[in-house]
Amino acid sequence: MIQLPCPWCGPRNASEFTHHGEVTSRPDVGTATPEQWRRYLYFRRNANGWVDENWYHTAGCRRFIRVRRHTLSNETEATR
Numbered sequence: 001m002i003q004l005p006c007p008w009c010g011p012r013n014a015s016e017f018t019h020h021g022e023v024t025s026r027p028d029v030g031t032a033t034p035e036q037w038r039r040y041l042y043f044r045r046n047a048n049g050w051v052d053e054n055w056y057h058t059a060g061c062r063r064f065i066r067v068r069r070h071t072l073s074n075e076t077e078a079t080r
Contacts, residue, residue, distance in 0.1 A: 002074045008061040016059035023052040023066060048072055 002014035022044050027036045045051075048071055055065050068077040 002069075002076075004055060004065070004067055004076060006057055006060060006063075006065060008063060009057065012057070012060060014055075016057060017055040018058045020054040020056055020064070023054055050077070 003011045004014050004017055005011050024040060024044075027040050032040075050068055050070050052066060052068050055067055057063055057065065069075070
């Protein structure tokens with residue numbers, strides 16, 4: 001079981017959340033090429049180790065949180 005530390009509701013089971021993927025930087029809307037948009041939308045690193053992720057607390061406070069999670073052990077660190 002993965003427990004995610006919600007800053008507003010406290011530690012909760014991951015089944016209360018919706019995973020919104022790895023944190024990536026958004027390209028500039030005015031100057032981005034189609035290839036840059038494609039990479040932003042569809043490609044992820046899928047790294048082993050610590051990854052910053054966005055989660056949405058669907059069954060709780062209905063807020064987005066950023067969690068640093070280890071992809072092998074599912075251990076979590078600080079949230080924002």
